Amino acid sequence: MPPYIFEKRNGRASILHMAEEPIKLYQYNTLGALMAGLYGGTMTIGELxxxxxxxxxxxxxxDGELIVLDGKAYQAKGDKTITELSDEVKVPYAAVVPHHAEVMFKQRFTATDKELEERIESYFDGENLFRSVKIHGTFAKMHVRMIPKAKEGTKFVKVSEHQPEYEVENVTGTIVGIWTPEMFHGVSVAGYHLHFITDDYSFGGHVMDFILEEGDVEIGAIDQLDQAFPVQDRKYLFARLNIDELKQDINEAE
Ligand SMILES: [Zn+2]
Known part of the structure; x- marks a missing residue:
């Protein structure tokens, strides 16, 4: 029996989680490979x-940030455009989860990202599990960046030195992302890795900081980590990675 039931509603695929099945965070490829400059897409959006x-x-x-929201995939590029991605488009790195809200709360007063994160973490059962995060609301400020397209082999940390950043005011949209426990830093980015997209799909990117005016916050449970590797990608298989350098690069770039 498949672990999830897919349902098409209003043209959107949604996943109905079956309570008896563990919720798996699916990570495709490694941050290490990305940091080292292996940027070739090897998994289709359709499969992801x-x-x-x-x-x-x-x-x-x-070429920009991938945002997966409600079963659809979007690309936020450095030129400030957003494109919905078709199933054939390929990605070199992604982390997705069948989001299953376990804790939901309303943020009724203005909060900075740090304040909101503190409140979110107050609902965690300890610090050793991954979580999915979804925040829909009106943002007094939203500051994002988009990684710019780069040639394979150029180190991520080098590319990230010069990336477009934008700050907008009074936007309504959704933050999606993952919270990673400290002990998994390297496998993923410890703490929050959040991307944002507006309700009208006109603006988005990798979240740097924000001020939430009011909104609905969902924290999802994650039971398992499913780490998939690009097993047919020769570049990955035979890459010689400098691990100390990788850890430093992740700290700097993410
Ligand atoms: Zn990101």
Whole structure:
């Protein structure tokens, strides 16, 4: 029996989680490979979306930020455009999960990202499980960046030195992402990795900081980590990675 039931509602694929099945965070490829400059897309959006309906990632040639919201995938590029992605588009790195809200609360007064994160973490059962995060609301400020397209082999940390950043005011939209326990730093980015997209799909990117005016916050449970590797990608298989450098790069770039 498949772990999830997919349902098409209003043209959107949604995943009905079956309570008896564990909720798996599916990570495709490794941050290490990305940091080292392996930017070639090797998994299709179509396949990625069978593993989850909420998540983050990047595109082939790190051409912008991948935002997975409600079972659909979007690309936020450095030129400030948003495109909905078709199933054939390939990604080099992504993390998705069938988001299943366990804790929901309303944020009724203005909060900075730090204040909201503190409130979110107050609902965690300890610090050792991954969580999915979804925040829909009106943002007094939203500051994002988009990783710009780069040639394979150029180190991520080098590319990230010069990336477009935008700050907008009074936007309504959704933040999606993953919270990673400290002990998994390296496998993923410890703490929050959040991407944002407006309700009208006109603006989005990798979240740097924000001020939420009011909104609805959902924290999802995650029971398992499913780490998939690009097993047919020769570049990945035979890449010589400098692990100390990788850890430093993740700290700097993410
Ligand atoms: Zn990101």
């Amino acid at each position: 979306l069978t593993h989850g309906d909420l998540g983050v990632g990047t595109l082939d040639s790190i």
